Amino acid sequence: xxxxxxxxxxxxxxxxxxxxxxxxxxxxxxxxxxxxxxxxxxxxxxxxxxxxxxxxxxxxxxxxxxxxxxxxxxxxxxxxxxxxxxxxxxxxxxxxxxxxxxxxxxxxxxxxxxxxxxxxxxxxxxxxxxxxxxxxxxxxxxxxxxxxxxxxxxxxxxxxxxxxxxxxxxxxxxxxxxxxxxxxxxxxxxxxxxxxxxxxxxxxxxxxxxxxxxxxxxxxxxxxxxxxxxxxxxxxxxxxxxxxxxxxxxxxxxxxxxxxxxxxxxxxxxxxxxxxxxxxxxxxxxxxxxxxxxxxxxxxxxxxxxxxxxxxxxxxxxxxxxxxxxxxxxxxxxxxxxxxxxxxxxxxxxxxxxxxxxxxxxxxxxxxxxxxxxxxxxxxxxxxxxxxxxxxxxxxxxxxx
Numbered sequence: 470x471x472x473x474x475x476x477x478x479x480x481x482x483x484x485x486x487x488x489x490x491x492x493x494x495x496x497x498x499x500x501x502x503x504x505x506x507x508x509x510x511x512x513x514x515x516x517x518x519x520x521x522x523x524x525x526x527x528x529x530x531x532x533x534x535x536x537x538x539x540x541x542x543x544x545x546x547x548x549x550x551x552x553x554x555x556x557x558x559x560x561x562x563x564x565x566x567x568x569x570x571x572x573x574x575x576x577x578x579x580x581x582x583x584x585x586x587x588x589x590x591x592x593x594x595x596x597x598x599x600x601x602x603x604x605x606x607x608x609x610x611x612x613x614x615x616x617x618x619x620x621x622x623x624x625x626x627x628x629x630x631x632x633x634x635x636x637x638x639x640x641x642x643x644x645x646x647x648x649x650x651x652x653x654x655x656x657x658x659x660x661x662x663x664x665x666x667x668x669x670x671x672x673x674x675x676x677x678x679x680x681x682x683x684x685x686x687x688x689x690x691x692x693x694x695x696x697x698x699x700x701x702x703x704x705x706x707x708x709x710x711x712x713x714x715x716x717x718x719x720x721x722x723x724x725x726x727x728x729x730x731x732x733x734x735x736x737x738x739x740x741x742x743x744x745x746x747x748x749x750x751x752x753x754x755x756x757x758x759x760x761x762x763x764x765x766x767x768x769x770x771x772x773x774x775x776x777x778x779x780x781x782x783x784x785x786x787x788x789x790x791x792x793x794x795x796x797x798x799x800x801x802x803x804x805x806x807x808x809x810x811x812x813x814x815x816x817x818x819x820x821x822x823x824x825x826x827x828x829x830x831x832x833x834x835x836x837x838x839x840x841x842x843x844x845x846x847x848x849x850x851x852x853x854x855x856x857x858x859x860x861x862x863x864x865x866x867x868x869x870x
Contacts (some may be wrong), residue, residue, distance in 0.1 A: 638667040
């Protein structure tokens with residue numbers, strides 16, 4: 470399943486500490502848990518190093534996440550980590566951001582209903598299977614998506630800023646294969662993995678209104694197809710072989726399309742409290758070279774924040790999104806798995822996230838800001854069968870220059 474949260478959203482470590490080989494995957498049912506932990510530790514070390522680096526720079530007169538000041542100071546409070554387009558840098562200032570996210574998918578759904586692998590192979594028909602009864606013969610049990618992104622924002626003026634970001638992506642999926650073209654005999658399971666550069670985002674964020682309490686930003690941007698749509702992976706198939714074949718749509722690092730990113734974000738602040746709401750869409754303008762495109766994505770956020778002490782903000786965010794199925798198809802991706810069928814993508818979901826944003830002044834780096842956010846869905850209605858989201862973790866560090 471393609472993540473429907475902003476990771477355009479958000480968001481991957483490639484190789485390095487904790488990397489498992491395909492042989493390791495074959496003998497360990499859940500190796501990715503260790504891999505995620507190792508990469509999270511590595512990312513934490515990087516974040517701390519950047520924060521300490523900020524201590525060598527001249528301190529700013531104002532912190533990165535200011536609260537209300539004198540009467541002529543406009544309102545400003547940090548938005549949750551997963552919100553795009555609400556925060557902007559001051560005029561002629563850069564903000565460099567390192568963002569990391571991990572998404573766990575587990576279990577399958579058709580609509581709102583959880584379904585088992587035996588149910589899927591006995592009842593779900595797909596016209597994209599190569600031959601025979603058109604029954605699915607390969608069912609994913611879990612998947613993990615990791616992203617590490619670098620973003621740069623620049624305050625072009627008092628009310629206009631520019632942003633560019635790109636990411637490294639790694640995706641793993643464990644799949645059960647069933648023997649032959651029918652029946653319930655399980656052949657075995659295997660893990661497929663892809664990685665590479667993700668798509669690149671460029672955007673302009675304009676502030677159309679701001680006073681002591683309220684702020685309203687408009688965003689317009691583009692997603693550029695810098696990520697691959699032709700990565701391959703070798704997994705066990707119903708005839709017992711492991712061919713190196715083009716990976717499923719959701720396993721590709723990129724979308725291969727130029728996408729429009731319109732959005733609007735409102736935020737407010739009063740004493741220790743802050744709040745806001747945002748809308749963003751990702752709209753592919755055409756199909757990619759292999760002949761497909763993701764469905765239109767629409768998402769809304771509503772959040773509230775509370776400052777426990779100056780420089781320490783806690784947040785709670787509600788996120789809701791809807792996305793259509795894939796349009797078109799890549800004939801090379803056709804196969805016996807549900808991920809090979811473009812109809813089994815997209816859907817609707819609602820998630821709750823809790824987080825915190827901490828000023829780097831606590832570690833002697835006043836130019837830095839650290840953020841963390843974790844959440845899980847409480848409602849999913851998927852165009853299934855499709856893996857459902859289990860949880861998501863977002864980390865961020867920003868440093869102003």
